[in-house]
Amino acid sequence: MTKTALITGITGQDGAYLAEFLIKKGYIVHGMKRRSSLINTDRVDHLYQDPHVEKRNFILHYGDLSDSMNVTRIIQECQPDEIYNLGAMSHVKVSFDVPEYTANTDGIGILRILESIRLLGMVERARIYQASTSELYGLVSEIPQNERTPFYPRSPYACAKLYAYWITVNYRESYGLHASNGILFNHESPIRGETFVSRKITRALARIVLGMQDVLYMGNLSSKRDWGHAKDYVKAMYMILQQEKPDDYVIATGITTEVREFIYKAFSMVGIDLEFTGKEENERGYVAKINDDDFVNSVGAEYLGNFSSRISINPVVVEIDPAYYRPTEVDILLGDPAKAREKLGWIPEYDLHGLITDMVFSDLQLMKKEKYLRKGGYLTLNYFE
Ligand code: NAP
Ligand code: G4F
Numbered sequence: 001m002t003k004t005a006l007i008t009g010i011t012g013q014d015g016a017y018l019a020e021f022l023i024k025k026g027y028i029v030h031g032m033k034r035r036s037s038l039i040n041t042d043r044v045d046h047l048y049q050d051p052h053v054e055k056r057n058f059i060l061h062y063g064d065l066s067d068s069m070n071v072t073r074i075i076q077e078c079q080p081d082e083i084y085n086l087g088a089m090s091h092v093k094v095s096f097d098v099p100e101y102t103a104n105t106d107g108i109g110i111l112r113i114l115e116s117i118r119l120l121g122m123v124e125r126a127r128i129y130q131a132s133t134s135e136l137y138g139l140v141s142e143i144p145q146n147e148r149t150p151f152y153p154r155s156p157y158a159c160a161k162l163y164a165y166w167i168t169v170n171y172r173e174s175y176g177l178h179a180s181n182g183i184l185f186n187h188e189s190p191i192r193g194e195t196f197v198s199r200k201i202t203r204a205l206a207r208i209v210l211g212m213q214d215v216l217y218m219g220n221l222s223s224k225r226d227w228g229h230a231k232d233y234v235k236a237m238y239m240i241l242q243q244e245k246p247d248d249y250v251i252a253t254g255i256t257t258e259v260r261e262f263i264y265k266a267f268s269m270v271g272i273d274l275e276f277t278g279k280e281e282n283e284r285g286y287v288a289k290i291n292d293d294d295f296v297n298s299v300g301a302e303y304l305g306n307f308s309s310r311i312s313i314n315p316v317v318v319e320i321d322p323a324y325y326r327p328t329e330v331d332i333l334l335g336d337p338a339k340a341r342e343k344l345g346w347i348p349e350y351d352l353h354g355l356i357t358d359m360v361f362s363d364l365q366l367m368k369k370e371k372y373l374r375k376g377g378y379l380t381l382n383y384f385e
Contacts, residue, residue, distance in 0.1 A: 006078045008032045008065060008109070009086030013191050014131070016043035018084060018234040023047060023057055025238075030078040032063035032071075032087060043191050065109030066101075072116040079122075082241050084129045085110050088161075091195065092135060093326055095157035107160035114171040114179065123177055127241045130168040132181040133161050134226070134252065134333045144336040147183070147250055154328040169248070178246045182237055185252035185335040188355060189230040190362030194383040197259055198227065202359040203383075205266050206367040208317055209299045211306050215317060219324025221260040221276075221283060224332040228253045229350035229358070239344040252335020253348055260285075262356070263318060269360045271295035274318070285318030287311045299364065 005022050009015040010031025019029045033041065041048065041060070049056045061077070063070045065087045075083070088106040089095060095102040110130050117126050137145045138154035153159045165181050172179045188198040200216075207213035228251075236251040257265075260276060263285060267274045271294025274285045290311070295304055311317075340346040350358070370380045 002026060002028055003081045004028045004030065004078060005082045005084060006030045006032070006075065006080035007084045007086060008063075008113075009088060009131070010060065011040050011043060012086060012090070013043070013189060013193065013230050014187075014234055014237075015084075015086050016047075016191060017189070017230050018086070018237060019044055019047055019058065021234050021238065028057045028059070030059045030061060030074070030080065032065075032074060033060045034064055035062050065105045065112065068112045068115075071109075071112040072119065075113070075116045075122070075126075076120055080126055082127045082129070083113060083117075084131075084237060084241075085113055086131045088131065089157070091193070092155045092157045092330075093324070095155050095160070096327055099156035102156050103160045103163075105160075106157060107163040110164045111167050114167065114177065117177060118171075118175060123175060127178040127246070128168070128180070129237050129241050130164055130179065130181045131237075132165045132168075132183045132248070133158070134183060134185040134250075134335060135330060136162055136165060136183065137333065138328075138330050140330075140332060143332060144252075144254065144334040145250065146336040147248055147339055154330050155326070158330075165248075172246050178241075180240045180243075180246040181248040182233075182240050183248060183250045183335075184233055184236070185226040185228065185250070185333055187228045187230040187233040188359065190359050192230070192359070197225075198262065198355075198359060199363075201263050201266050202356070202363045203367070205270065205360060206363040209270055209272070209295070209307055209364075210303055210367050210371055211310070212367060212371060214310075214314070215319050216263075216285075217319055217321040217324070218259070218263075219321070219326070220329055221263070221320070222258060222331075223329060224256045224258050224334070226252045226254070226256045226333050226335045227262070227352055227355060228348055229355045232348035232350055236340060236344065236346045239340075239346055243344070247343075249340045249344065250335045250337055251340055251346065252337045253351070254335060254337055255352065256332060256334035257352060262352075265352070265356050266360055267317075269357060270298040270364075276318070281320045281322055283318075283320050284316050286315040287317060288315075298361075 271291035
């Protein structure tokens with residue numbers, strides 16, 4: 001029997017990888033996409049099928065998690081066996097700017113899905129995945145964090161996700177819905193949004209070595225995150241919904257790394273040794289050494305001369321801009337994925353080195369293309385914050 005899945009947030013990082021993964025498994029995938037003034041389906045364009053094709057396995061519907069009737073109608077039309085609720089205003093810093101919108105989408109969005117399932121009499125049919133987050137742990141009460149660690153949210157985003165977590169548990173306990181939370185720690189990829197820290201770093205690194213940017217401006221370099229690869233994490237989402245009983249799972253690598261260290265590792269991929277001096281707002285990262293062979297092999301011989309001469313004048317490539325600090329910070333996240341390993345059999349394929357390699361080389365390729373287009377006189381987009 002062909003299964004049908006509905007993914008909210010299909011145009012996002014996880015939505016795109018999950019759609020690809022489920023289609024390979026033979027699913028018919030429906031996705032909710034928002035209307036935007038510019039087309040925003042870049043991440044899923046390779047899955048797009050012309051609406052005139054018969055028996056499509058990838059179908060997009062206009063929708064928004066803040067619109068109850070729209071959510072109910074889409075579910076009624078698709079009759080999904082599995083619903084993955086990935087749609088969210090997912091940027092923690094931005095949630096301080098748009099707290100009410102964040103609460104509506106990230107908090108109440110899942111309630112609209114859960115209620116629709118009840119109203120449509122689909123309790124026995126549809127399984128539901130809620131994209132919960134390690135941000136719930138916030139001001140952590142223990143290290144590492146597992147499924148029993150208390151929550152202490154530190155942002156409007158995390159507060160909204162706290163409601164979403166508990167309403168998912170409540171509908172499971174009240175009405176017997178097959179509804180589960182994946183408490184996912186940070187996961188990144190070459191298609192990560194440009195303003196999350198990992199992608200901001202790998203994009204800036206590529207631009208700096210190619211001579212398109214001088215300095216990377218950062219916020220808090222000392223916070224620590226448990227970073228994995230999004231490709232591994234969407235597999236966990238699928239595995240969670242294949243379990244006979246619904247439950248909640250931590251998905252993480254079990255290793256935590258400072259933002260500063262992430263930057264150091266990314267630059268070392270292209271033969272650049274960084275050193276950091278100074279404290280807090282006066283901290284700077286500068287190029288201490290260029291390993292020419294590694295630079296040439298990874299970036300290209302034609303870029304070495306220009307980069308070396310720029311660095312000889314000013315070696316500083318990382319500076320602090322307090323505008324990127326958050327009103328309340330989450331200092332350390334480190335997940336314990338033992339339950340997922342034992343019950344789901346989930347084991348990630350990528351480690352941090354593999355993740356950073358994937359991102360750095362993808363952004364180098366992307367920026368070389370941009371540079372080439374600019375040289376040819378074509379307009380390219382910036383994607384800055
Ligand atoms: P993302 O790249 O920011 O994608 C978010 C998706 O949600 C996009 O498709 C976005 O549409 C959509 N969306 C935003 N507001 C919406 C609304 N009002 N109605 C319907 N859709 C809406 O996020 P991600 O990294 O893929 O994360 C997926 C989910 O996992 C999110 O819920 C996030 O909070 C959660 N999560 C992420 C991580 C992580 O490290 N990546 C960790 C834990 C949990 P547009 O493309 O139109 O903006
Ligand atoms: O990459 P970030 O913006 O991710 P954050 O805040 O951890 O949230 C992400 O992971 C959560 C899971 O734990 C998801 F639920 C959420 O949706 C999102 O995907 O920031 C990571 C760290 C923070 O401590 C931040 O203060 O990096 C620090 N940071 C330092 N400088 C910066 C910057 N973050 C960003 N975005 N930009 C900076 O310039």
